[in-house]
Amino acid sequence: MGKQDKLDFEGIERLPLREFAERAYLDYSMYVILDRALPHIADGLKPVQRRIIYAMSELGLAAGSKHKKSARTVGDVIGKFHPHGDSACYEAMVHMAQDFSYRYPIIDGQGNWGSADDPKSFAAMRYTEARLRPYASVLLAELEQGTVDWVPNFDGTLREPALLPAQLPNLLLNGATGIAVGMSTDVPPHNLREVAAGLLKLIDDPDISVRQLTRSIKGPDFPTGGEIVSSRDEIVDIYAKGTGTLRVRATYSVEDDSNIVIDSLPYQASGARVLEQIASQMRAKKLPMVEDLRDESDEEEPTRLVISVRSGRVDIEALMLHLFATTDLERTLRVNLNVIGTDGKPAVRDLRTLLTDWLGFRLETVKKRLRFRLDRVEERLHILDGLLVAYLNIDEVIRIIRREDEPKPVLMKKFRLSDVQAEAILNLRLRYLAKLEEMKIRGEQQELAQERERLDKVLRSPAKLRALVRGEIEQLATEFGDERRTVLVERAAAQAMAEEDLVTAEPVTVVLSQRGWVRAAKGHDIDPASLSFKTGDGFLCAVRGRSTQLAVFVDSTGRAYSLPAHSLPSARGQGEPLSGRLNPPDGASFRGAMIGEPEARWLVASSAGYGFFVKLGELHGRNRAGKAALRLKEGWDVVIPAVAPPGEFPGPARVAAVSSAGHLLVFPAADLPELPRGKGNRILGIPAAKLKSGEERLVAVAVLGPSDDLLVHSGQRQMTLKPADLAHYAGERGHRGLVLPRGWRGVDGLGVVRASA
Helix, strand or coil: CCCCCCCCCCCCCCCCHHHHHHHHHHHHHHHHHHHHHCCECCCCCCHHHHHHHHHHHHCCCCCCCCCEEHHHHHHHHHHHHCCCCHHHHHHHHHHCCCCCCCCCCCEEEECCCCCCCCCCCCCCCCCCEEEECHHHHHHHCCCCCCCCCEEECCCCCCEEECCCCCCCCHHHHHCEEEECCCCEEEECCCCHHHHHHHHHHHHHCCCCCHHHHCCCCCCCCCCCCCEECCCHHHHHHHHHHCEEEEEEECEEEEECCCEEEEEECCCCCCHHHHHHHHHHHHHCCCCCCEEEEEECCCCCCCCCEEEEECCCCCCHHHHHHHHHHHCCCEEEEEEECEEECCCCCEEECCHHHHHHHHHHHHHHHHHHHHHHHHHHHHHHHHHHHHHHHHHHCHHHHHHHHHHCCCHHHHHHHHHCCCHHHHHHHHCCCHHHHCHHHHHHHHHHHHHHHHHHHHHHHHHHCHHHHHHHHHHHHHHHHHHHCCCCCCEECCCCCCCCCCHHHHCCCCEEEEEEECCCEEEEEECCCCCHHHCCCCCCCCEEEEEEEECCCEEEEEECCCEEEEEEHHHCCECCCCCEEHHHCCCCCCCCCEEEEEECCCCCEEEEEECCCEEEEEEHHHHCCCCCCCEECECCCCCCCEEEEEECCCCCCCCCCEEEEEECCCEEEEEEHHHCCECCCECCEECCCCCHHHHHHCCCCEEEEEEECCCCEEEEEECCEEEEECHHHHHHHECCCCCCCEECCCCCCCCCEEEEECCCC
16 A cells, blocks of 8 residues: 555644634524524514414415415425425424414414314415414515515525514514524513504603513413413513513303313413323322313313312312312413514513513604605605606607617607606607696606605604604504413412322221231221231231321331321231331331321330320321331330220329239329330339240230229130229239239230220
């Protein structure tokens, strides 16, 4: 292989890679910002939108014309002005036709142009047809009147308008969204009449404040309605800074006391999505008061979502506040008035600056239009002057035309005519040489002279120019304006209902097995011991409460854990292991369950004979790892907790404690302290040697009312001790107690029969 020639870089620009990359990225960034993502303040359009509207006007697709296939428009746009993807161009076209996206749609679509539930479900461009709407005239009416600059298209074969001569601030009316490089824009739509009223105030008082402007422009006006619940001060602050967030809610009414009818949604919210969010909560049993959901939307009522509640006693306002907080029935919309100004630079502008900038563009546009018309008037008057000369000297003009080979220069010299005047005379038809035409010329001269005077006066007087613009804005507001759709109502922030408020308060029985499997049965009349358990497992304890309460479980290390009762598995099955929902220490097992009101007192005790009363609320917590409750030493275990009788604590309530050796002690509950956590005080005296060897331990406790019976369990047998019988076992707290009758010393549990049972 021969030696390669040395590379020649002569005439080639050389740059450091860093400088080249920086310049290339900045060029790309500015292109995206100025030519793709951000709208211009003048017509409120991005380049692709501007080109679509202009191409449709060139195709003759005005509001009164016949619809044409969308593919025809897209083909013209990408072939002549916008050399990008057809799908992106068509999507921009669709967006301008959707009455749920644009407050004042610019394109009139025929066919499937998407829906509010799925804006991108529109048909392909080969199926749909389109033309411009009457509102498009606001953007196009003055296009051919010298009002805008024309620039070459991408290949230099055609010319296109750099901007459209918008007669109203379309940017505010239809809003805009876009993401550029390092910046974005979110301009919400507004009501035409309100924006026009704000412009009129600005014309009359250029120094008007933003707060004064907001008396006319009260806030955004979304095509889908809804209500803005942000305060007036928040709205004024957004318009003063040019950035902020708005809270927008759906509106609803109540029919037949049990049907909530949602008739409008927040901007860009999907009704199908809202129903799915509500249905999801219903499946999770978090909306027991809701019975049914229906979508009854049709052409007459585009939004009609019906939520049926179970009864007229349901607090509908509280339910709706919960749905506002947990679904898309309330949305937070971002506002960022970042647009390209008349100076060609992107910036975040406050409302007054934005309107002032647009008004300056509008005044300059009207000046250009008037100057263009004045030039046409003067050109016509110049021609009419020449025609009048011809009529006054008709015979001589005819003679020159008949005899001269080149009549034009002769006419110009003879009658002191300009080239244009002479050309107009030579183009006259014989039929116009009548005396009547002279009268018409003089009449037209008079009219044009008056028009020239009017135009000149307006151009010379800033006040008259502003008055002209003012009158045109008023006329357009009358022609295209409509009533506000989005209601402004200041409301407090929505608050989701507490989980327990969303659950029906039903009686439940929580059943815990020896291996830590849990389940909840409806009602209190179930016999938990009769339930089926897994092989090798069996019944440990059961507690009765309500579905709205927290169930508390205690493990063998003395830690307490909380779970909502309504979230526990049904007793129709064998339940679930608590270790799947909670994170107990390694090797720990569950020893007891509690449920009730937070103020209820429960007696917790250790197998060593120590314990205390605790308010159930002290044990509540959301931590999966639980919280410390009963302090234990090595070798100690937890005794199944016992609930104190409501309304009788401590008062005449008594504590009954029994050991594995059959010693029973009954003493006043007031003798045992109430603590949030700890080891507690001695309940039953057990000799240290027997406790250490494991020969004897505390096996069960119960808290009795003055009229309650005590049930003593030993395997399948049980013995009932009446209040009179219990007096025999009464003693002081911490004593050993008396031995139960022979045959009842292998005690494994105590129970209470309430006097009311």
